[in-house]
Amino acid sequence: MNGDVTYTIGELARRTGLTVKTVRFYSDQGIVSPADRNPAGHRRYGADAVARLELVRTLRELGLGLPAIRRVVERELTPAEVAAAQAEAIDLRIRVLRLRRAVLGAVARLGSTPEELTLVHRLARLTEDERGRLIAEFLSGVFGGIGGDERFSAVARSLTPELPEDPSVEQVEAWVELAQLAGDSGFRALLRGLARAEAAEAAIAEERAGTGLPRPGLAVAVRELAGPAVAAGVDPGSAEAAAVVAELVERYGQWCAGAVPGDTGALRDRLAERLGAMADPRRERYLELLAVVNQWAVPESWAAEVDWAVRAVA
Structure with a gap:
């Protein structure tokens, strides 16, 4: 192209695909300067103005503001530096938009009220x-100060959700519901009661190590004893179920030696209370939500076995 060729604002606008108003604006801002003026005083632009304006248009399409554009065209920033910074900004924007989409999807599915919408949005946007x-705070409220802290610290880690930077709608929904559970004082008290009971049983096991008694663990015992009964369709109120309950009460009495009066009625009442807490659906729901957030395998459900034991012991 001949370096002596000049263009009017209109010609420059047609060559760059910009409006005359836009070209004039960039000219007034000093982004592109006229090479000279014709006798009538109208601005004339050189060939380099075409290249500058095409660069400016590209930078604007990438979302850069005027200060950054000025630094690029004045060579204070290289195109590579601009591209890297802009790519990072776009990535951040994409993550924000995906999170917003996930929040809206959760709200649409849950049918939230205006108050719930505010809560969902706040929980989802937490850093x-x-x-x-x-x-x-939730896990400290559950396990803090209970004997055997070292053992429970590992349990606490296994109960910690980690929402990824780019969560799916399902993960956001799960996180929001899980966070609501974590803020439920009743649920926290329920888990703390279970942790206390398990810690007490573990302490008794340590005192009586080597005696040959079955290892404490009510959940394990329920699976071992109630599992086959559920699979076989045994009625919780039947004589066959009574034999299972007797074994369960006997094991529980061994684990609670000295902590509960020795008569079978007291042990059975205490066992019924423990089983009732274990059967609370919030407990299993937390684990299900945790698996979704952390992209873990869906945990095996023992709700049917626990529910059977609750009805059989009652």
């Missing part, structure tokens, strides 16, 4: 540190 503090 990683804020989510960590929320869960840490």
Whole structure:
């Protein structure tokens, strides 16, 4: 192209695909300067103005503001630096938009009220540190100060959700519901009661190590004893079920030696209370939600066995 060729604003606009108003604006801002003026005082632009404006248009399409554009065209920033920074900004924007989409999907599915919408949005937009503090407070309220802290610290880690940077709608929904459970004081008290009971049983096991008694673990016992009964369709109120209950009460009495009066009625009442807490659907729901958030395998459900034991012991 001949370096002596010049263009009017209109010609420059047609060559670059910009409007005359836009070209004039960039000219007034000093982004592109006229090479000279014709006798009538109208601006004339050189060939380099075409290249500059095409670069400006590209940068604007990438979302850069005027200050950044000025730094690029004045060579304070290289195109590579601009591209890297803009790619990072776009990635961040994409993550924000995906999170927003996931939140809206959760709200649409859950049919939230205006108040619930606010809560869902707040929970979903928590930063990683804020989510960590929320869960840490919840787990501290469950396990803090209970004997055998070292053992429970591992359990607490296994109950910690970690929402990824780019969550799916399902993960956001699961996180929001899980966070609501974590904020439920009744659920926290329920888990703390279960943790206390398990810690007490573990302490008794340590005192009586080597005696040959079955290892404490009510959940394990329920699976071992109630599992076959459920599979066989045994009625919880039948004589066959009574034999299973007798074995369960006997094991529980061994684990609670000294902590509960020795008569069968007291042990059975205490066992019924423990089983009732284990049967609370919030407990299993937390584990299901945790698996979704952390992309773990769906945990095996023992709800049927626990429910059978609750009805059989009652």
